[in-house]
Amino acid sequence: MRLTFSTKTYLNSVLSDEQGQQLYTISTTGLLNSKTTITKHDQRGENDIIGVITWRTYRDTTIWLKATGSEVAAKSLLHSELFSSRRTFTAPDGKAYVWNLWRTNCTLEEQGTSLQLVKYHRRNVGIMSPSHPQYLEISPSVYHMLDLVVVTFIYAERISRRKEVGARAAASAAG
Numbered sequence: 050m051r052l053t054f055s056t057k058t059y060l061n062s063v064l065s066d067e068q069g070q071q072l073y074t075i076s077t078t079g080l081l082n083s084k085t086t087i088t089k090h091d092q093r094g095e096n097d098i099i100g101v102i103t104w105r106t107y108r109d110t111t112i113w114l115k116a117t118g119s120e121v122a123a124k125s126l127l128h129s130e131l132f133s134s135r136r137t138f139t140a141p142d143g144k145a146y147v148w149n150l151w152r153t154n155c156t157l158e159e160q161g162t163s164l165q166l167v168k169y170h171r172r173n174v175g176i177m178s179p180s181h182p183q184y185l186e187i188s189p190s191v192y193h194m195l196d197l198v199v200v201t202f203i204y205a206e207r208i209s210r211r212k213e214v215g216a217r218a219a220a221s222a223a224g
Contacts, residue, residue, distance in 0.1 A: 050189070051184050051186055052072065052187060053182050053183075055182075060077040063075075075087055075203060076088070081106045082104065087203065099116070099200065100113060100200035101120075104207070111123060114197070115196075126201075127205065134150040134151070134209075136148045141194060142194065145160035145161075146159055146160060146166070147159075153171060154170060154171065155202065155205050155209050156168045167202065168185070169184075170183060171183050185198075185199075
């Protein structure tokens with residue numbers, strides 16, 4: 050499955066499948082202490098908020114998931130090892146999954162395997178290869194937890210982009 054973003058920003062976009070059906074809306078409000086709401090759209094035209102990420106500058110970011118009905122610190126839902134660019138979470142199926150926060154493409158794997166279950170493709174404007182909007186390439190093996198994949202991707206990608214900005218700033222300061 051391919052979920053394509055409708056805009057250049059993943060934090061304010063609609064995710065649609067290959068047939069153009071809108072499956073999720075991602076909307077972010079605020080600046081310093083912003084809030085990202087992920088809404089799922091079903092085939093009957095009903096909308097359901099499945100997750101809310103509250104980004105905080107001076108306190109822990111939190112994630113509320115409809116599936117659990119609770120709000121938790123993001124770092125306890127998606128934990129990392131010291132100096133790691135990976136975020137691990139345990140899904141309702143009891144398996145551990147890992148978001149790899151690469152500079153250009155986040156990927157999701159089942160822990161202990163190297164099989165990519167989800168891969169994020171950033172927008173390509175078409176200079177060196179064909180142009181395409183940003184999209185998530187999703188394996189059928191994670192369809193059962195697609196809502197969780199979308200919510201955790203938003204968090205993982207924001208962490209990835211912050212690391213990228215920090216690396217660029219460090220590189221330019223160094224020389």
